[in-house]
Amino acid sequence: MLRRLDTVDKKYSEYVHKWDTHYFELPFMFAGMIFAPFIVPFVVASIYLISVIYFRSDDDITDGHKLFNKAFGYTMVYLLWVILGLILTVCMKKFLYRERPNPGKTARLMELRWNEHNGAFPSGDTLQSAMYVGYVLITFPLYGPNAYLQYLLLVAVPLVAFSRIYYHCHWIGDTIVGAIVGFILSAFAFLTTKAFY
Numbered sequence: 001m002l003r004r005l006d007t008v009d010k011k012y013s014e015y016v017h018k019w020d021t022h023y024f025e026l027p028f029m030f031a032g033m034i035f036a037p038f039i040v041p042f043v044v045a046s047i048y049l050i051s052v053i054y055f056r057s058d059d060d061i062t063d064g065h066k067l068f069n070k071a072f073g074y075t076m077v078y079l080l081w082v083i084l085g086l087i088l089t090v091c092m093k094k095f096l097y098r099e100r101p102n103p104g105k106t107a108r109l110m111e112l113r114w115n116e117h118n119g120a121f122p123s124g125d126t127l128q129s130a131m132y133v134g135y136v137l138i139t140f141p142l143y144g145p146n147a148y149l150q151y152l153l154l155v156a157v158p159l160v161a162f163s164r165i166y167y168h169c170h171w172i173g174d175t176i177v178g179a180i181v182g183f184i185l186s187a188f189a190f191l192t193t194k195a196f197y
Contacts, residue, residue: 009173010101016165016172017101031156032163035128040082043132048075054140074193078135081189085131085182086124093119103168111167123170123178129160130182131189138190157182 021028033039051071061067098121103111133153142150161175170178 005173009171013101013165013171013173016162017168019166020107021166027159028163028166031159032125032167032169035125035132035160037086037124040086040128043128044075044079044082047078047132047135048072050136050140051075070197073197074139077193077196078189081131081135081185081192082128085127085185088181088185089122089124089127089178090118092122093124096121098171098174101168101171120170121174121177122181123161123164123175125164126157126161126170126175126178127182127185130157130179131186132182133157134183134186135189138186139193 035043048071051074052067055061055067055070058070061070097119100120133156136153137150141147157179161170161179164170164175165172
């Protein structure tokens with residue numbers, strides 16, 4: 001069964017690997033790198049900024065010191081789960097080793113495989129994107145007539161997943177599992193935050 005799934009996964013992934021988007025590649029290049037480990041500090045910093053903006057309208061927060069403490073606390077909890085997510089990804093890649101796709105000769109504006117030295121399963125970038133999007137949506141929900149706009153953030157997860165496949169870093173199955181694990185971790189991050197605050 002697993003061998004059959006692997007064959008189907010690789011077959012359909014090859015279609016994405018062979019695509020050539022020409023002048024429309026820039027968004028995929030950006031999405032393919034935005035949740036890379038060397039960008040993670042900036043992603044974590046964005047949680048602090050979102051926290052500050054979100055909690056400024058909280059009536060329980062009466063001064064800047066309380067606002068800083070709450071935003072910093074939320075950021076540190078998220079950072080803890082980012083680190084746990086990275087550790088989980090490394091362990092899964094090591095123990096469930098899967099070869100990465102062969103880059104072949106498909107032309108790309110930038111080669112993203114240069115920094116990939118471990119297994120393909122699961123996609124760590126997709127995991128981090130799903131954890132980020134899930135955490136932001138359930139921790140900082142918006143209300144009112146424009147609340148639906150926050151769900152546009154969900155587009156980030158399939159865009160990152162597609163980009164990681166497009167740049168020959170992963171197979172489709174790697175990104176699906178990465179997204180599922182990421183959303184699960186975002187729920188744990190939210191529950192941890194609520195336990196402390």
